Amino acid sequence: xxxxxxxxxxxxxxxxxxxxxxxxxGGLSYxxxxxxxxxxxxxxxxxxxxxxxxxxxxTCIAQNAQDSATAGSPLADYAVGGGxxxxxxxxxxxxxxxxxxxxxxxxxxxxxxx
Amino acid sequence: MVVVRITAMHMSDGLVDIPTAAVFGAVAVIGLALAVTRxxxxxxxxxxxxxxxxxxxxxxxxxxxxxILPGASGHLLGGALVAILVGPxxxxxxxxxxxxxQALLFADGGLTTLGTNITNMALISVFVGYGxxxxxxxxxxxxxxxLVATAFVAALVATVGASLGFVLEYAIGGAAGAAxxxxxxxxxxxxxxxxVGEGVITAATIGAVAAIRPDLVYLLRGTAAPLELRTAxxxxxA
Numbered sequence: 001x002x003x004x005x006x007x008x009x010x011x012x013x014x015x016x017x018x019x020x021x022x023x024x025x026g027g028l029s030y031x032x033x034x035x036x037x038x039x040x041x042x043x044x045x046x047x048x049x050x051x052x053x054x055x056x057x058x059t060c061i062a063q064n065a066q067d068s069a070t071a072g073s074p075l076a077d078y079a080v081g082g083g084x085x086x087x088x089x090x091x092x093x094x095x096x097x098x099x100x101x102x103x104x105x106x107x108x109x110x111x112x113x114x
Numbered sequence: 115m116v117v118v119r120i121t122a123m124h125m126s127d128g129l130v131d132i133p134t135a136a137v138f139g140a141v142a143v144i145g146l147a148l149a150v151t152r153x154x155x156x157x158x159x160x161x162x163x164x165x166x167x168x169x170x171x172x173x174x175x176x177x178x179x180x181x182i183l184p185g186a187s188g189h190l191l192g193g194a195l196v197a198i199l200v201g202p203x204x205x206x207x208x209x210x211x212x213x214x215x216q217a218l219l220f221a222d223g224g225l226t227t228l229g230t231n232i233t234n235m236a237l238i239s240v241f242v243g244y245g246x247x248x249x250x251x252x253x254x255x256x257x258x259x260x261l262v263a264t265a266f267v268a269a270l271v272a273t274v275g276a277s278l279g280f281v282l283e284y285a286i287g288g289a290a291g292a293a294x295x296x297x298x299x300x301x302x303x304x305x306x307x308x309x310v311g312e313g314v315i316t317a318a319t320i321g322a323v324a325a326i327r328p329d330l331v332y333l334l335r336g337t338a339a340p341l342e343l344r345t346a347x348x349x350x351x352a
Contacts (some may be wrong), residue, residue, distance in 0.1 A: 021167070103166025
């Protein structure tokens with residue numbers, strides 16, 4: 001039985017969406033701003049920061065922040081093994097992980113009455 | 115070469131106390147359990163792969179911090195985007211998966227604060243975005259421009275909504291360090307700016323998907339897809 005054209009069109013779109021995600025995470029991520037985001041900016045407000053952006057003196061919410069229990073993960077801070085310039089590879093691995101978990105869960109949950 | 119370091123984008127451990135983290139952990143579990151039961155009816159052989167890919171796409175775009183003010187940036191949260199593309203229940207699960215992957219693999223966002231992060235971005239942002247999109251559904255279904263405008267407004271409001279979730283959690287059990295009024299003013303102000311960026315990205319993405327596959331846009335379900343009609347006419351003509 002041949003694949004209906006509608007299914008082939010769906011496949012083309014899905015492949016395009018995956019490529020877009022891989023290009024964004026793997027390439028465009030190198031051009032992302034490294035300035036603190038909105039929440040981080042608010043959390044650091046009131047503190048004098050070190051060059052690394054860590055609170056040095058003053059009073060701010062970020063002084064209470066603790067390292068994540070997963071801070072030692074090989075992909076921590078979007079770098080592979082802590083290596084510089086590995087953001088893109090880390091991003092690609094994240095895309096694959098999200099696709100595997102999301103795709104798997106949604107495929108299992110889907111209706112099968114059609 | 116400037117070395118780009120993408121670091122924490124979400125609430126770290128320690129920003130709220132443990133009881134507050136536990137309460138919002140429970141809120142997240144209840145919300146996601148409800149989402150799992152409701153998501154089934156929105157998932158089929160066609161929309162399940164779409165939802166998996168949307169999850170991966172949101173992860174990718176969340177990595178792209180854009181400047182909003184000197185020394186401050188913002189990034190997509192994705193609540194309105196997923197609500198419009200795959201619906202609120204499936205969408206909440208998409209964002210929750212992104213947040214879990216980020217917390218577990220990338221040390222982005224604390225483990226104890228995963229519940230607050232899910233509450234803000236997977237529940238509040240998605241359902242505020244969905245609410246705005248549904249309120250403007252008449253406009254969204256009228257034309258491509260209407261859909262794009264709806265996506266922009268929904269994303270802007272959803273982003274500010276998510277930031278107010280943090281303000282609420284900080285009010286209930288936040289660590290010391292800043293006055294509540296200051297936190298409210300800064301969070302809502304900065305996220306109104308971030309919301310503009312979120313609106314642009316969401317509008318562009320929804321516009322692109324609707325141009326190629328309007329049948330895959332949840333908000334347009336039940337409307338005749340122009341692309342499908344044209345193809346059918348061409349097929350039967352001549």
